[in-house]
Amino acid sequence: MTTASPLTGATRLRRLIVTPILLSVAAAGLACAPGRSGDAATAATGADRTSPAEARRVDQVPAPVLHWTRCRKTAQCATAELPLDYDDPHGATIKLALLRVTAKDPRHRLGSLFVNPGGPGDSARDLAEQVPQVVSKTVLDRFDIVGVDPRGVAGSTQVRCFATKTARTRTVAPLTATPFPGTPAGQRSWIGAAQALGRACSTTGRRIASAMSTTEVARDMDVLRRALGDRELTYLGDSYGSYLGLVYANLFPDRVRAIAIDGVIDPRALAGTPATAAEPLFDRIGAATASYRALRELLERCQRAGRSRCSFADANTPARFDRLAERLRARPLRLAAPGVRAITYTYANLIADTGQWLRRPDGYRGLFAELTDLARLTAPGGAGSGRAAVVRHLLSRHSAVQPGPGADNPLEAASAVLCTDGLHAADAAAWPAYAAAADRRTKYFGAAGAWITARCARNTWTAQDEDVYRGPFDHRTAAPVLVIGNKWDPVTSHDSAVTVARLLPGSRLISSDSWGHTALLTSKCVDNAVYAYLIRPMAPAPKITHCRGDVQPFS
Template sequence: MATVLVLATATGCDSGDKNTSRAASVPTGLGQFYGQKPAWKSCRNGFECATVQVPLDYTKPSGEKVGISLIRLPAEDKSERIGSLLTNPGGPGGSGVDFVRQAARSFGTDLRRRFDIVGFDPRGVASSAPVRCNTGPQLDEFFATDASPDDPNETNRLGSESKAFAQRCKAKADAELPYVGTLNAARDMDVLRGALGDQKLTYYGASYGTYLGAFYAEQFPKNVRALVLDGAVDPKLSSTDLLIEQAKGFETALRAFADNCVKSGGCAFGNTPDAVIDKVSSFLTSTDKKPLNNTRDSRKVTESLAVMGIARALYVKEYWPVLRQALTQAMQKGDGTLLLALADEMVERKANGTYSNQTDANMAVNCVDKPNPANLATYGKAAAQAKKVAPRFGPFVVWGGLPCVYWPAQTEQAPHPITAKGAAPIVVIGTIRDPATPYKWAQSLAGQLSSGVLLTFDGDGHTAYLQGNSCITKATDEYLISADPPKNGTTCR
């Protein structure tokens, strides 16, 4: 369950002035990439699609190339168009093409009027030379394996499954694995900026997309026009510390769900938040001993799949009624069908048993982005620490990253603070009860960035901008259009 969301010449007013400053320089040897002109073609419902080439290895620009898939919803007012708003929905492993196709028209009215809303599949993801390691049945087995081992045999089995995952990636994608990390994806973003005709980058990144955006700002600070980093990931944390803190975030979200259940009335799980959480804990313990049946297929709903289903529902507050229904069915009838449906949605498993490449790509990026513990025993210590501070989610979240211990590709660099000195103001949005990217990460990233500005959403759910809060929408849209940030420390409710 590892962390399982460009400007043409401006013709407008004051915001155009900030976007038509001297063009960014092209890195040596990369002119052929920056000078590309995407061949946009209609791809249904008002969208246009294209492909831009980037080098697989930036140290060998004349070598193998990777096609980066793009999609855009053109600006509605060509006379007032500022340029393109590049976006990334997170993951790592999330398809930016799918994100824009699904969510572009949910962006603010003023943004859609003045920007092309652009999405891209990062290298290794979806339609951009996807990393594919596992078959559907292999991923079914991986996700169903007990990720909260109670004895050495269960721990060793988890280790064997994780090692097999890594070995399959080596067998099927060995040549790609060293180059799919965030460092190279950020370089690709600057090529996209140039190929799209933008002198500086305007960007919205959610979840892992904040990490990608921060890496971009670190490498190309002078090319930043306006960056919104929504649901921040803290770049200075180690791989296991990130997972432990994420697990604590899910615990915070579970308590918010429990509180909401009690206050809404008719909560079937208890009369106090503590009682609800105790009931969920007891349910998970019983599921560990006796997995649930489901009516979708022959799979058993193990404790790991049940936790994954709960976690998926905690991402979005609108899913909380669904979670109440899923838990009621599971606890009262022994029916894990709805929990399994939520778990399948989390990892993009289709009804026919196939998966998108989200899981393979997620692991491939995470495993090269940061160093990992050297062996199973050392990794187990981090999982034990996670269980102490996040009893329900800690083991599952941390053990989910175990394949990285056996990963065949080397880590790009050690964790470190990102300052992006010299960059224009960068807005970091944090949601106080965010389950997947804890609020403290937004506080930390905004503090690290030399030009960081913290915008807080006092709410629930993962990321803030597309939740429809008028205060967040107004502050974000005004900044992206004008490049003038809101006051540091602004809070929206």
């Protein structure tokens, strides 16, 4: 987990196409799983209507004229100016940056496919640019692939909570120095920084920060859908992007052509209630439980595989991980070797790195290599004469899962969404107790996830959106929503996908025993099902409901 947000879909498009998968759309038999109704056609009858108030908000906004220019060699870019506040359509505006890759077969074009990679705070333009490298030719022929950087993010008008870069760096330093705080002194420092960030975004950054909820992004998407000439929305969203899809589907249920969501968040858990506000957001959406479940399964598979196939294997491999964690909790490890920059490796680093490895379909290889090195270095003798080589190997593994370069305001961008979309506890000073309770509920990952939203405490993050949508999330849409759940997803649990599929009338559920965060690009079966659905969302639902991940550790 990062201090920004772990809800990034398709694991940054599988680390920006680490293993490209170019697939054709399967035959109709692999189109998608059946919905509860058993008949896709029923989803189109009796669709709920966009509320008159919501229709007035967006429909009174003229569709912006988009002036496209060539960019990034293979794409087109444009800028749209939309209302900062849809309650004041003729007032202040905000600029949104768009990128599209046009359909390869314009004569048979079906429309625009909006994509969102999650985050929140990640660039949808970057995703749209990369999508052509991995999706089927049929999808590329029939759709313009469109990415819109959400308001406040990347190429759109960015949220700026600090007057200078120096002030920002000084303020957020404790939040970036460690994945999460473990000592009382570290917790006090983290709380102070979280409160300072919340106050800064609620004062200096308030104008944009209070207008960045997912509700506003969904409204932007509806106006831009109209600007692109589409009567209804076609959308593919991963991770946090699934929440955007769900908000759109429930705000504008009769304007849905196709919505496919992967790495699905239970929207009611994210939104929260006064009764659940004291439970940190990532704990209540089940992220910690999902991480622990995936880790435990990998440790048990490693044990069954044996030392010849898994270097970390032991007579009781889960207990070996427990011992390693306790050693690092008691005494951080100083890693130094000639020619490399020395670091102090802590318990928090172990949990954060483990979480990052779990997000990759083949991450078990890197995870067990890193754990083996750590076990050698923390054992009596500390790897002996070969210590320098082990340190170098470990540092290379550790570096491989550190967040890469991205927008220069990731904390502010993620916070402005998370802190307004969901309900949170009042006082950041109470977070040590909340994190401890989360860790008791879910070992290792509870506290790691809990600390992410300390900056959202209501007493300090006061930049709120009075129109934020927090449900209900059970509207019947004009076309069935395709819900994809990954059994071993370490961030968005499969249980959430099942919950959402039951919640949305007429929706369809695909389950996959894939590894890593989100199922798309981890299973040919899932990929083919999604691509076929996007082409023919109203096709009769076939009988396939379960897929198998292409990577199966130690199989």
